[in-house]
Amino acid sequence: MAGQISETIKKKLKEILNDPQGESDEYKIAIELLEKTEKNDKLTKASQVKKEFQLLADQYFSYKENNDE
Amino acid sequence: MSDDIRLLSVEIQNYRQYYGNHKLNFASREEGFTVIMGKNGEGKSNLLNAINWCLYQEEPHGMGDDDNEHESDNKSLSIINNRYIKDTKPETRADLKVDIWIQKGDTVYSITRTMGILKHELEEKTLNSGKKVVLLKDDPMGFRIPKGCERLEAPFSNFVVTKKGPHDTDFSDTIRWATPENQVKDILPQSLSKYFLLDGEFLEAFWKKSKNIKEGIEQISQLHLITGALKNIQTHMMIPSKGFSKDTDDMTNKIREFDRFENSRDKDGNESWTDDPRYKNDPSLEETYYHSTGQPRIDDIDEDIEKISDKKQKISQEIKSSGFGAKESLKEQYAKLEAELEELETTVNSTSDTFVYNLIKKGPQIMLKNAIKKSVDVIDKEIRGGGLPVKYKKLFADSLLESKLCVCHEILEPGHERTQHVIDFKDSLVGKEENDDVALLADDYKRFFLHNIDEFSKKYFIDPRKSLADATEKFEKLDQEFTIVKEKLKKSGGKDADELINEQAYLEELSKKLYELKLTATSDLKTSNKNRGEQQNELNKALDKNKKAAKVLHQLKKWDEIANTFQKAYDELKDEIRQGVRDTTWKNYKNLLANDSEFTSFDIEPDYTVFLLDKDNFNKARNLSAGQSLLLTLAFVAAIRGPTGYKFPLIVDSPAGKVDGPNTHNIGKCLPDFLPDAQLTLLATNKEYTDYISPDPDYPKMPNTPVCKLFEEKINVQHFKIQKDKNPDSENVGNSSIMLGKLVFQDGTEEKRGWMVVADE
Numbered sequence: 047m048a049g050q051i052s053e054t055i056k057k058k059l060k061e062i063l064n065d066p067q068g069e070s071d072e073y074k075i076a077i078e079l080l081e082k083t084e085k086n087d088k089l090t091k092a093s094q095v096k097k098e099f100q101l102l103a104d105q106y107f108s109y110k111e112n113n114d115e
Numbered sequence: 116m117s118d119d120i121r122l123l124s125v126e127i128q129n130y131r132q133y134y135g136n137h138k139l140n141f142a143s144r145e146e147g148f149t150v151i152m153g154k155n156g157e158g159k160s161n162l163l164n165a166i167n168w169c170l171y172q173e174e175p176h177g178m179g180d181d182d183n184e185h186e187s188d189n190k191s192l193s194i195i196n197n198r199y200i201k202d203t204k205p206e207t208r209a210d211l212k213v214d215i216w217i218q219k220g221d222t223v224y225s226i227t228r229t230m231g232i233l234k235h236e237l238e239e240k241t242l243n244s245g246k247k248v249v250l251l252k253d254d255p256m257g258f259r260i261p262k263g264c265e266r267l268e269a270p271f272s273n274f275v276v277t278k279k280g281p282h283d284t285d286f287s288d289t290i291r292w293a294t295p296e297n298q299v300k301d302i303l304p305q306s307l308s309k310y311f312l313l314d315g316e317f318l319e320a321f322w323k324k325s326k327n328i329k330e331g332i333e334q335i336s337q338l339h340l341i342t343g344a345l346k347n348i349q350t351h352m353m354i355p356s357k358g359f360s361k362d363t364d365d366m367t368n369k370i371r372e373f374d375r376f377e378n379s380r381d382k383d384g385n386e387s388w389t390d391d392p393r394y395k396n397d398p399s400l401e402e403t404y405y406h407s408t409g410q411p412r413i414d415d416i417d418e419d420i421e422k423i424s425d426k427k428q429k430i431s432q433e434i435k436s437s438g439f440g441a442k443e444s445l446k447e448q449y450a451k452l453e454a455e456l457e458e459l460e461t462t463v464n465s466t467s468d469t470f471v472y473n474l475i476k477k478g479p480q481i482m483l484k485n486a487i488k489k490s491v492d493v494i495d496k497e498i499r500g501g502g503l504p505v506k507y508k509k510l511f512a513d514s515l516l517e518s519k520l521c522v523c524h525e526i527l528e529p530g531h532e533r534t535q536h537v538i539d540f541k542d543s544l545v546g547k548e549e550n551d552d553v554a555l556l557a558d559d560y561k562r563f564f565l566h567n568i569d570e571f572s573k574k575y576f577i578d579p580r581k582s583l584a585d586a587t588e589k590f591e592k593l594d595q596e597f598t599i600v601k602e603k604l605k606k607s608g609g610k611d612a613d614e615l616i617n618e619q620a621y622l623e624e625l626s627k628k629l630y631e632l633k634l635t636a637t638s639d640l641k642t643s644n645k646n647r648g649e650q651q652n653e654l655n656k657a658l659d660k661n662k663k664a665a666k667v668l669h670q671l672k673k674w675d676e677i678a679n680t681f682q683k684a685y686d687e688l689k690d691e692i693r694q695g696v697r698d699t700t701w702k703n704y705k706n707l708l709a710n711d712s713e714f715t716s717f718d719i720e721p722d723y724t725v726f727l728l729d730k731d732n733f734n735k736a737r738n739l740s741a742g743q744s745l746l747l748t749l750a751f752v753a754a755i756r757g758p759t760g761y762k763f764p765l766i767v768d769s770p771a772g773k774v775d776g777p778n779t780h781n782i783g784k785c786l787p788d789f790l791p792d793a794q795l796t797l798l799a800t801n802k803e804y805t806d807y808i809s810p811d812p813d814y815p816k817m818p819n820t821p822v823c824k825l826f827e828e829k830i831n832v833q834h835f836k837i838q839k840d841k842n843p844d845s846e847n848v849g850n851s852s853i854m855l856g857k858l859v860f861q862d863g864t865e866e867k868r869g870w871m872v873v874a875d876e
Contacts, residue, residue: 050301052337052761054692058684076680080337083344092384096351103352107673109666 051080075106119762120302121794123216123223127165127853129199130211131192132158132839134850139835141764141796147831148787149796150823151853152804152872157837158851159798163312163768168194169213169228171305172256172274176314176768193251194258195232198850200249203234208271209264219302221281224289226299230258231271238262303763307334310752315769318748319741322725323428324421329723331751335761336692338685345681350374352674353651355658355667363661366654373647377640379406386411394419394625396426409640416633423626424457424737430619434604437611449604452597453619458734459593461724463586464630470579477575480564487560494557504551505544512541693719695758696751703750706785708743709777709814742774749782753789764794769803776809777817783825805858805870823858823870834858834872 056077060066065073082098126138139162142149153159164174174194193200195211203209214227238250238261251259254266266272276295277286289298303311310331321327333339354371357364374380381387387407393415395403406412431450480487498504515537519527527534564571605613655671658664701717708714714735718726725736727747739747749770756762770786771779786795797804799822807819826832836856854874861871 051340054688054758055337055341055684058688059680062680062683062687072677072680076677079344079348079677080340083340083347084337092351095347099347099352103670103673107670109669 050084051077055080071106075102078102119220120764121218122764122766122796123218125162125166125169125216126212126214127162128210128212128214129196130165130168130213131161131194131196132851133161133165133853134196134198134840137853139853141794142831142833144792144794147833148826149794149833149835150804150826150872151796151798151835151837152801152856153798153837153851154800154839157839159800159837160314160316160768162798162837162853163314163766165213166215166766167308167312169215169226170299170303171308172228173305174258176317192259193249193261194254195230195260195264196850197249197261200232200234200237200261200264205234205236207234208232208267209234210271217302222278223286224276224278224298224302225286226276226295228274229272231267232260232264233267234261234264236263304334306330307763310335310755311763311765313748313752313765313767315745315767315772318745319739319773320425320744321748322727322739322744323425323737325723325725326421328719328725328751331755332692332696332719332723333689335755335763336688336758337761338689338692341681341685341688345678345685348674348678348681350378353671353678355654355664355671359658359661359664359667363654363657363664366650366657369650370647370654373643373650376643377409377647379409379411394423394629396422408636409643412636413633413640416629416636420626420629420633423622423629427453427457427619427622427626428738430615430622434608434612434615437608437615442607445600445604445607449597449600452593452600454738455733456590456593456597458738459586459590461734463583463590466579466583466586470576470583473575473579477571481572484565484568488565491557491560491565494553498554504554505547506551509541509544512537512544516541689721692758693721693723696754699754699757700747700751703753703785703789704747706788707746707750707778707781709775709781709811709817740773742778745770745773746778746782749786750789753786753793756790756793762792764796765790766796766798768798770797770799771803771822772800776811776819777814779803779822780808780817780820780825783820783822787826787829801871805872807869821870823872827858832858834875836872836874838874 056068059073059076060068063070063072063076068074068077079099079102082095082102086095086098121143122141124138124140126136127133128136139151151159151162160176164176167173167175195209199211200209209232210229211232212227212229214225217224217226239247240250241247250262252262254260256266260266274295276289276298278289278298279286289295292298293301299305307330309327333342354367354374355363357367375382375384375387379387388404389407391405393403393405405415431453435446435450437446515521515527516534521527521533521537525533527537601616605616655668658668658671697717697719700719704714704717705711712730714727714729715732716726716728720726726734727736727739729735735743749767752765771782774782804822807821808817810819811817823832834856836854838852838854840850840852854876856872857875858870859873860869862868
């Protein structure tokens, strides 16, 4: 499904995240979330959506014990 | 959807008029437009249906009126070609098939739908004329097939999508990655088909549904993905799992309750309904009910308001064209006033909303004027006494350190006590920047309120009140006029007129009731969402204090950041795209309209309500004639391509079927300009494409150049000709073929003289 999100949206996200190259984790996860949303439909179970989103969260912003944030 | 999508070809086999195999290769955008010429009934609309049937298993065009079955409607004809099914031997299989090749980016997709039919003995009946016709029945999918045939299941009936990438040597099945339906959804989703598979004969109702505008903008530009992802984050990811403390568990429960309210769900997650039956314009339909709460309830109400409005317009048209004994002018006056009143009612409602909103939001400011003034004076005094905004204090300290000169004109030497004082002063300012907000707020109050009380009152109270009073006065005046016309019509039109007018009045009341219900539902939802937000903040604060919840809180904060990013992206993109589409649609429409002073302005509001104002400031968006609606739709469809960035192919059936000569001329002149990068296919009759444009006394200077020659000035056109079989025994609309065509000038007698598309044999 990669490459399905419109250039207009990608450009806007890069602009908001101040990431012209689209290299940040924030940009990457935003695009993946949109792609997951496009793939799913109204019949997709909430538990599946939650699981897919959680996997992305663990991948992109996993928590470390001494996390500064 | 970032890749351009291009239709390569369509191959039709034994589908409706098309006996045998017929293939059509579409011209690419670089090659120009594709124009397919054919007479009425020869199969133009069924070519569009073949594409729809192949992609979505639907045939939306030429299905006729539900109440009247005409011989020329598809529902009185078999989906499988009559000649072919007659030729097929009993107890053998007959296939109809449509295969579409589409290119998306570098990949070519072949989408094939096949319907296998087993023929037994056909059932026929003899008409009075002695002619025999095959009787029809519905197959399990609702398509008409001959009686005495049965539709076969898979593998004889099937839907297959194969694809070939730039490095593949052959096509391969795609079922490993997704179902064929999902593959098609990725390439040309059905929800958007109304924007690229257009039937000019049926665009009259396009502007009556604001949903068409919202979906056109939000779905084509994929804004719905942002709101969908945002909703998923808010519903599933921003509510932590329970088990940290009783307090946080209670808060989580409350948040889930707010979410159930928003989505009209009960505790078990099932949809929740009221006992209140919904409006139905057809008594034979099953009873349905309104959702209990939240957005689903608002959507139900909106849908019913639109249905009622459509029904009211139908009744107005019925009164206008009815045979009952009232004068024609009276009937016309009734229909006109009814439409104007409906528009005016919308204006009264919106001006009233604005006025009330301002009273609630800005009224307290007027009442607290003295208190605000005192507060501003205190802040002013502070600033005058040296309490500069923090950012200026910082600048001041920086400039002293940079110039190495103190305010007392002593040198600021490094390490000196005096210098350290300045550095300490600068450091003491860190974290106090928010004090500047107070100064800014005071400044705003001074400039926009205290120093301009008259302007403030005019903007928020006097002008809106005047607009409301004007609209109400206009409405009441028109309503009185309408009552008189109504009474006259009742008297002269007898029982039939009485019934129609009473139904109108009933619908009017129902519509008012629904507006009130919508207002309550919207207000309840806003309150619920506000409370949810507060609860979420409380929960986050509580989790912040709980060490066990550190990981959860870390992710909650991240989700909150992403949600904010999505919200910002949605808000900004929606405004940019909506305004872009609005401006281009209006520009296109003015170019298309022969009489460009007929309308004075066009707007698409943030809630996607459309305003197309005429000279008297009546909004005509929902009361356009068939021709006006078609032109506005063409203008809109051309406009949504740019700002949304979605480059889809466009097929338009009967592009000028409902418009008069001058507007047909404008279509010919403007389409190549409006769609500079679109792959456009037109299905047209000779009247729309090759005939000289009929003169119009209102536009004596309008040239009569046919559309084909207007196109030729700007773009290449690849022609096809649908040719009907000359066999007199052919069933009804005959057996048609699609042939490559060419544009020629026939220099015959005066009647036959002119341009035409002929088969290029």
